[in-house]
Amino acid sequence: MADGRQRFLEAAVRLFARHSVAGTSLQMIGDELGVTKAAVHHHFRSREELLTAVVEPVRVGLRSTVAAAEALRGRHVRADRALTGFVDLVLANRELLPVLQGDPGAAELLGSHPDLHDLTGRLTQLLADVEPGPTGHVRADAVLSGTACAAGPRSNHIDPAELRAVLIETGRRALALRIRKEQPRTSQLC
Amino acid sequence: MADGRQRFLEAAVRLFARHSVAGTSLQMIGDELGVTKAAVHHHFRSREELLTAVVEPVRVGLRSTVAAAEALRGRHVRADRALTGFVDLVLANRELLPVLQGDPGAAELLGSHPDLHDLTGRLTQLLADVEPGPTGHVRADAVLSGTACAAGPRSNHIDPAELRAVLIETGRRALALRIRKEQPRTSQLC
Structure with a gap:
């Protein structure tokens, strides 16, 4: 699932650019990739964890x-x-x-x-x-x-x-x- | 109420710096000044109108x-x-x-x-x-x-x-x- 993780990180950067970090939720990243919030949570437990990975x-x-x-x-x-x-x-x-x-x-x-x-x-x-x-x-x-x-x-x-x-x-x-x-x-x- | 309007604008700038523009609502500006959202709406009908004034x-x-x-x-x-x-x-x-x-x-x-x-x-x-x-x-x-x-x-x-x-x-x-x-x-x- 390394590729899956990478896709989440790239989607996060696109959404940060559009909506700022504060304006981007894990739900929005899921929506952007057409997956559930639970699928995002599988890789990143919080926005903080996601930003650290980004x-x-x-x-x-x-x-x-x-x-x-x-x-x-x-x-x-x-x-x-x-x-x-x-x-x-x-x-x-x-x-x-x-x-x-x-x-x-x-x-x-x-x-x-x-x-x-x-x-x-x-x-x-x-x-x-x-x-x-x-x-x-x-x-x-x-x-x-x-x-x-x-x-x-x-x-x-x-x-x-x-x-x-x-x-x-x-x-x-x-x-x-x-x-x-x-x-x-x-x-x-x- | 010119002073009131100015207070809203100053509160907005403080909140933008803390939470970004996308992360700042009219409600938050009201909370910051201890007034209702309706009081904010009295001066600015939308976030767009507020930002234009800012x-x-x-x-x-x-x-x-x-x-x-x-x-x-x-x-x-x-x-x-x-x-x-x-x-x-x-x-x-x-x-x-x-x-x-x-x-x-x-x-x-x-x-x-x-x-x-x-x-x-x-x-x-x-x-x-x-x-x-x-x-x-x-x-x-x-x-x-x-x-x-x-x-x-x-x-x-x-x-x-x-x-x-x-x-x-x-x-x-x-x-x-x-x-x-x-x-x-x-x-x-x-």
């Missing part, structure tokens, strides 16, 4: 991005690794992240998820460290939320590689990241 | 910002006027705008409001015009949504003038605006 890929990706960035030296290099990883995470979860971004029901549930709360705090800190004081935090918030929203449905027609490049460059500009460009190896060999 | 100050501010920017010449100057006006609008509506930003219930209702739909489209275009093609639109989306979110509750402890300056500078950087700095008049007189 965000699991984001949690795993966030953990790996944050750990990779924190392992680097230099605040600009760390911020750039965090930004790039976040853009990739957003693009891999384009239906989900713009929804979670501004949904108070999601914010409340995710805020009470200790691991996600910790990881988003560390991600924000990695970007905020580029500039001291509250300024750095405002910029980090603007970049993270702007990235998530700009990858939403209005950008569906844009080539994903182009969208990725624009989002990364916009974030780098907003944070004023100074990243030493790596020398292309081929030119050194010629 | 966003009215934003609509008026948006209209004036968009008109002022469109009256200028030069795409960088126009974008800068639009950005600055939007930051001021966000800061004057700090409880409301982060809520509307990511709420699918609000997006649906606002999208069907012809004037607001037109104004937000023109605001986005003013920022997008800085760069041709889809790139400009992605950056415009990122700046507008990032600005709205970064002015949310997490920035409540920051001095408003400092927050305004950071938001404007972050947007200018992200859009790579080239604005000719006006000479300070006092130094010319000295």
